[in-house]
Amino acid sequence: MMMRGMIMTTESQTFTEKYDLLGCIQCGRCTGGCPVTVRADLNVRQFVDDAYDEEKLDELARLAEIWDCTACHTCAVRCPKGLKPLEVLIGLRSLIVESGKVEPTVRDALQSVLLEGNPWEKSRATRQDWMEGLDVRIAEPGEHVKNLFFVCCTNAYDPRVQVTAKNMIKILNKAGVDYAFLPEDESCCGSEVFTIGEEGLFEMIVEDNTEFLNEFSADRIVTLSPHCFTTYRTHFPDLKLPVIHYTQLLDELIEEGKLAWTGELPKKVVYHDPCYLGKQSGVFDEPRRILKSIPGVELLEFDRSRERSLCCEGGGGKMWVESESKKERLAETRIKDAKVLEADIVAAACPFCVLTLEDAMKGLGYEEEMRVAEIMELLGELIED
Amino acid sequence: MKTIVCIKYVPDTSEAEVKVNPDGKTVDDAKFSFDINDADNYAVEESVLVKEDKGGEVDVLSIGPKQSEVMIRMAMAKGCDRATRVEDDRIADHDPLMVAKVLAGALKDQEFDLIFTGCWAEDDGHMSTGVALAEYLGINHASMVKKVEVLDGKVKAHRELEGGLMEVVELELPAVLTIQTGINEPRYAPIRGIRQAQKKELNVVNLDDLGLDPSEVGSEASLVVLENLYIPEVESAAEFIEGEADEKAEKLASILVKGGLV
Ligand SMILES: Cc1cc2nc3c(=O)[nH]c(=O)nc-3n(C[C@H](O)[C@H](O)[C@H](O)COP(=O)(O)OP(=O)(O)OC[C@H]3O[C@@H](n4cnc5c(N)ncnc54)[C@H](O)[C@@H]3O)c2cc1C
Ligand code: SF4
Ligand code: SF4
Numbered sequence: 001m002m003m004r005g006m007i008m009t010t011e012s013q014t015f016t017e018k019y020d021l022l023g024c025i026q027c028g029r030c031t032g033g034c035p036v037t038v039r040a041d042l043n044v045r046q047f048v049d050d051a052y053d054e055e056k057l058d059e060l061a062r063l064a065e066i067w068d069c070t071a072c073h074t075c076a077v078r079c080p081k082g083l084k085p086l087e088v089l090i091g092l093r094s095l096i097v098e099s100g101k102v103e104p105t106v107r108d109a110l111q112s113v114l115l116e117g118n119p120w121e122k123s124r125a126t127r128q129d130w131m132e133g134l135d136v137r138i139a140e141p142g143e144h145v146k147n148l149f150f151v152c153c154t155n156a157y158d159p160r161v162q163v164t165a166k167n168m169i170k171i172l173n174k175a176g177v178d179y180a181f182l183p184e185d186e187s188c189c190g191s192e193v194f195t196i197g198e199e200g201l202f203e204m205i206v207e208d209n210t211e212f213l214n215e216f217s218a219d220r221i222v223t224l225s226p227h228c229f230t231t232y233r234t235h236f237p238d239l240k241l242p243v244i245h246y247t248q249l250l251d252e253l254i255e256e257g258k259l260a261w262t263g264e265l266p267k268k269v270v271y272h273d274p275c276y277l278g279k280q281s282g283v284f285d286e287p288r289r290i291l292k293s294i295p296g297v298e299l300l301e302f303d304r305s306r307e308r309s310l311c312c313e314g315g316g317g318k319m320w321v322e323s324e325s326k327k328e329r330l331a332e333t334r335i336k337d338a339k340v341l342e343a344d345i346v347a348a349a350c351p352f353c354v355l356t357l358e359d360a361m362k363g364l365g366y367e368e369e370m371r372v373a374e375i376m377e378l379l380g381e382l383i384e385d
Numbered sequence: 386m387k388t389i390v391c392i393k394y395v396p397d398t399s400e401a402e403v404k405v406n407p408d409g410k411t412v413d414d415a416k417f418s419f420d421i422n423d424a425d426n427y428a429v430e431e432s433v434l435v436k437e438d439k440g441g442e443v444d445v446l447s448i449g450p451k452q453s454e455v456m457i458r459m460a461m462a463k464g465c466d467r468a469t470r471v472e473d474d475r476i477a478d479h480d481p482l483m484v485a486k487v488l489a490g491a492l493k494d495q496e497f498d499l500i501f502t503g504c505w506a507e508d509d510g511h512m513s514t515g516v517a518l519a520e521y522l523g524i525n526h527a528s529m530v531k532k533v534e535v536l537d538g539k540v541k542a543h544r545e546l547e548g549g550l551m552e553v554v555e556l557e558l559p560a561v562l563t564i565q566t567g568i569n570e571p572r573y574a575p576i577r578g579i580r581q582a583q584k585k586e587l588n589v590v591n592l593d594d595l596g597l598d599p600s601e602v603g604s605e606a607s608l609v610v611l612e613n614l615y616i617p618e619v620e621s622a623a624e625f626i627e628g629e630a631d632e633k634a635e636k637l638a639s640i641l642v643k644g645g646l647v
Binding site for chain 1: 397
């Protein structure tokens with residue numbers, strides 16, 4: 001149970017100070033890049049402007065569109081003043097969270113993080129059930145290991161994406177990598193808790209997870225999800241170990257000649273840059289190099305790729321908040337773009353992207369001719385047991 | 386307006402497989418997550434809504450282990466004012482009557498207008514604790530309540546009956562209402578609220594503190610004996626008995642007799 005770090009925090013900063021609202025020059029680059037403006041009423045620049053008036057905050061917080069933000073961070077990447085416009089929306093969300101009057105789905109996800117260490121309302125005791133039958137090493141505090149794996153709640157519990165972690169073990173064992181997975185008390189990284197605006201819970205996660213992870217001795221932490229990756233990199237100042245994403249590790253292994261694929265994949269593959277891996281953490285080339293290393297793969301590029309990659313709308317707590325908009329989902333737009341490219345496979349390196357894109361692909365009825373896959377899923381099929 | 390809300394800490398069996406321990410009388414709970422009983426969560430919300438509407442206070446009452454305190458603090462974060470947690474191994478907690486007797490004992494010197502309980506506990510599903518509590522306290526009750534209107538000295542309770550039929554009853558206070566899920570939308574307990582709730586009063590007591598005689602609420606007093614727990618076998622055979630009512634009754638009776646069931 002996550003109740004370790006219960007300490008009081010003092011809130012003295014005003015909203016304007018906290019989000020540097022006076023720094024905004026109202027240039028509109030944030031709104032100009034925001035992907036959800038095509039389907040929702042969200043105008044983030046307006047919020048940055050209006051939030052300056054402290055008396056208006058409660059009224060702003062009640063606007064439904066603050067929940068349309070996917071936390072893709074495009075606005076933050078584009079802002080010439082280095083502001084994070086999305087965090088103004090998160091700050092408004094937190095006013096609602098503090099009142100307790102959130103959507104039941106959000107309530108349940110947050111409560112599950114507090115009680116069970118994951119947002120999926122699953123028991124902590126079953127966090128490692130996916131490992132059953134696998135030859136996997138579990139880390140122990142004090143015992144040094146080169147690569148310490150953080151699996152992620154979604155990869156651990158969602159049967160669709162558990163394959164990412166399972167195939168990783170297959171590959172690590174095959175390549176003779178020095179690794180271990182964290183034990184069962186691994187807890188949610190808080191990525192979605194942060195974007196939903198549960199500030200108190202997020203502070204507690206930062207404190208508890210820092211303490212937990214700092215007990216282990218490793219060269220680095222390897223995350224399987226870009227959400228954990230970026231969250232640890234940006235919000236955990238006291239974490240002792242460096243954090244990388246699995247695509248960076250595999251890229252190294254390929255470079256060192258430690259991975260050999262058996263068979264080939266004669267397919268047109270288009271890579272979808274997850275927002276949390278690409279625009280938020282700058283990992284663009286490693287996943288592409290991995291895909292190119294597969295014999296037979298013809299790697300395609302979306303028009304909107306790398307920093308301009310179109311968000312799948314899986315982040316920002318959107319897994320628990322349904323959009324009111326009936327307009328085309330961005331994931332559908334993405335899949336249609338892939339269709340125009342005549343891609344056989346849309347590859348991603350993020351559990352949320354895989355879930356949302358696959359949903360869209362099925363919804364569009366492209367199951368016969370197209371496949372959405374985690375990169376690890378493809379690799380698992382190219383390695384002998 | 387003073388309200389008491391009774392809440393229970395129960396395992397969530399919807400995700401993990403239920404396995405009976407070799408003793409045949411307990412369930413392996415290693416893989417379960419525990420949380421407030423679903424209906425009790427609605428009861429907490431309703432008690433806070435009453436407080437927000439009419440003023441007054443809400444006390445939480447729970448029989449349960451130390452681990453359940455997180456659930457109690459969450460209820461406090463939502464607006465409950467203080468809590469009593471009873472912990473005592475001597476209570477025959479598989480018997481709702483014994484549980485109700487302890488709850489009633491914990492309330493005997495207290496003044497209150499309303500008591501909310503959940504309509505049933507998800508773990509043993511007796512659907513009788515709240516009603517038994519009213520009986521022990523000698524006060525009015527209404528079960529399966531889907532809407533509450535507090536009036537002057539009275540409460541109007543809308544009860545959901547079979548087939549979705551609503552029955553509206555008016556009760557003199559004090560009264561016990563057993564709350565059905567769906568009556569409201571339980572709010573979220575933010576961490577900052579939970580932290581602040583650490584300051585609220587939470588009394589932990591046992592039977593001796595409550596002045597209750599263990600022999601009256603323990604297994605020797607209970608008329609319920611837990612013989613054996615088992616997972617029902619899934620069977621697909623179903624026989625439809627045709628005919629007029631008296632023919633059907635006759636056929637059914639003969640099947641029961643032949644099967645040694647009566
Ligand atoms: C944050 C911000 C907010 C502002 N808000 C306002 C406002 O609300 N109202 C207002 O009146 N003013 C506003 N201004 C000022 C106004 O935008 C500028 O005065 C005006 O845009 C300056 O024009 P410019 O031609 O110097 O450069 P820019 O506006 O930067 O023009 C560049 C464009 O000119 C063209 N161009 C430039 N050089 C060439 C070339 N060699 N060949 C071909 N095309 C070329 C291209 O299309 C290029 O994109 C604002 C300025 C800023 C920085
Ligand atoms: S994070 Fe993305 S969705 Fe949210 S406001 Fe910024 S650009 Fe728009
Ligand atoms: S991009 Fe930055 S400076 Fe420009 S309007 Fe948005 S928040 Fe303000």
